[in-house]
Amino acid sequence: MTKKTLTPQRKRATASDVARVAGVSKWTVSRAFTAGASISNTARVQVLAAAESLGYRPNLLARSLSQKRTHIVGVAIDQLKNPHAMLLLDEVTKQLQLRGYMALLLNITEGKHYQSVMMMADQLQVDGILFLGTILTDELITIAHDTHHIPLVQVGRNTDGQPLDMVNIDGYQAGWEIGKLLLAQGCQRFGYMKGPDTPSSHLLRMDGYRAALTAAGKDLNVELVVGQYDRQLGYQTMENYLRSVSTQDRVDALFCENDILALGAMAALRATAENGAIAIVGFDDIDEASAPEWQLTSYSQRTDRLINEALNRLIDGEATEQGEWRQGELRIRRSHLLPSPASVRGG
Template sequence: MKKNESAKKAQQATADDVAALAGVSKWTVLRAFKSGASISPAARERVINAADKLGFRPNLLARGLKQRKTNIIGLVADEFGNPHTLRMIQEATRQLNERGYMTLLLNIESHENYQSVLQMAGQMQVDGIIYLATIVSDELLVMANTLHHIKAIHVFRNTDSADVEVVSIDGFRAGFELGNVLVGQNYERFGYMKGPDTSSNHLFRLEGYLSSLDESSNVLNTVLVAGHYDRDRSYQTMTDYLRKTPPDDRIDALFCENDVLAFGAIQAIRDFDAQLNIGVVGFDDVDEAHSSTWNLTTWNQRADLQLAEAINRLIDDTKDENGSWQHGELRLRDSHIRQ
């Protein structure tokens, strides 16, 4: 009985109760839980001790809604089977927590539920949105700002709209350098595997790759479309290609749009013919890429730097136009080497 009474008391504790126990005003109690508010260390300590004793916790969300600042940033994501997505979410959450912000994960797996996700973000009055998704259209990105008045930044991909703010590496340069890695091995027939069959200028990796081939008097012989950034889809796409293509016409070098596609393609090549050598490069440098299973040559986007730039723009309204976040880093391993 005593335990139930204690629980009931904790649930009913108010700012007035804390103020009475701490010997301060109600407004001092509210300031104690507000970051940056003017209050002496001694008064804050008395308030915190009284709040702990009573089990009082302020409703920060309700107060934030009233002040139109919630310290919540929405993260819009899809492709949760892609380890790069999980890395982005983890890094964004870590950096936002360090800045005193919480994250609201908004999962979109299709265009159909996108508007309901935006509606939820609007109702929660998030202070901003970071888009990590692969399927978001420019029209819907603009909608977040125009209809819900939420500042939004798209990270890791470009868009076709001047109204959408973007933080993304120089995909053209990355594609060019990875192309040079393959060209340097003296391959003769080159391929490219993409995930969704969307416009390549959202990434610019293909354009850079094509430029590298053109400068070395080579051509892109084959474009394979997996449909999704999915290892099994990549495996099946590569297997179908190898079965249907005569040996003399097959590519001997393949640029995969990301590491997940590269893993599926490499496994398909090995299972089709253990003696078949096709040089493969990927993109993202996920943790699995450096394992002895793959030794994948790839490109690290430096998600930490891009997300730091996006968060600075959302929270501080500052930009580093020429920052190192634009570049990323080549990771040379063994998968591209001609045997």
Template structure:
């Protein structure tokens, strides 16, 4: 009977030694040809890279990191992927990190995988830095990050509130003030705010700016509605409970919601109870859904691209420690949800 040889299903991986033999150079020359800034003649580098490309060779980044002491790996910490704005920021962060020649290590903090496990993994992978994109910067996470001093940590889109932990964020205080002015100019007398739990809004300063401007213009903050989470359903349920518990004549005429997800939930509640346009609604973030004709949400746009680029700078630049923290202005985006029907 004919004998059948096993079919090779995996091609042999081309090594630096293989390239060196084909190119007629030393093995270390191959490594240097792929290392930015390494001392090697341009014509030799071009020759080695041409041979490597023909052979399908790719340099071993892990092996290179042992000699350069840099993994070109940036860890991204998140804790709420259900938030549409978080997904948008994560997309932008990974895009920009990769454009800089780095790779990302995504660390999803959740009840089953806490900050201790996440930072331990980041340390084991020897990441060059960490960007925190989460909603809740806990005391435990701060203390753990401070203990791993050789890994830079930058907080993005909120204030860290800690000396030694730089942040890049939209300046929430003047943003809140501008939104207060908008609602007052719309003729709103009773004005409220919808927030997430205190643990999630730490460092945002939107509420403080909103309240301060109201007071400076002779208004008071009538109510603070607290949703249990940054989710559309929570925004809707919080508003439904408020509408049910509050007589029509005593309801707020304008409501600033801490982010767009809560604002969209609040609008859903108004639509469900035939109260659309009876309460002016303003959000924060300017997610894609905000511009939908179903919501026409007036909101405050954060300069996400710029803030992400500044966060990355604070990790990869040689003088990163000197850059410190940064707060940038955003932009008020007017649509129609901030307009309300007088006389509820």
């Protein structure tokens, strides 16, 4: 049997090693790697050359702790299966890195491990926590506040009566625009499909939608509650609705609280040979919305603007109360269109 020889690991170079080779003090080494620190150009060149020869890299975490800031931001998120959550996560990690920060992902799947996850964030001394589109319970907010006195910012959802910053688009205006869009198609009966059965004030989309209908003398006839942002459950909810309601009594327009629900509803319409019979609009403008097989009309929250505003508040303590981040963008495709009378007659 051949004995395997282990290669000894190379000892990691320290600031003291760099100081010895460069012929300077350990504190000069520290200043050479600190932006804006007072140090002569000659000394900086000597330190950097020594560090290069030794393969030295400064311990940023240790330095950050000494400065009372770790440059780590906790990013709390549930609904990880939701593609919009991935859009938010992609945007926040990119923007954090551009600012010299790192993200610590905190998976707070509803009802599980709040205490242990927040304790981890506390032990790593994160500079703040972003909650991305998360439904915040009183318990979770209490734990977040009690474990560490740091800034808390919620993105993409409102939470009533809680002491934290909230960055969300004008959901009322978004719902109003979607209502006007469907009214312009000549729709007469209107429905709304929601995920979790939370108060409408969390998003305000349904409120704006209903207001646009009321202003036109129409009612919100049906509210379908799915319970989760889940495509299969959206499919089943729509399928049950189509089976239980006669054709003449069904809605001919449906605003879905997000694109995942909208895609589930559209799939149910196709499976029951009702494709195109109901105008559908989603929300979030996930990548799949623009796919040729769906052409889902949706509403983009402009996550780049939302995240920028959230980080301005979390990191810099600066807020722009009524900036362009409050406005999303309607993305017009084809799912909101009803068949023309001529095509229904076969003309």
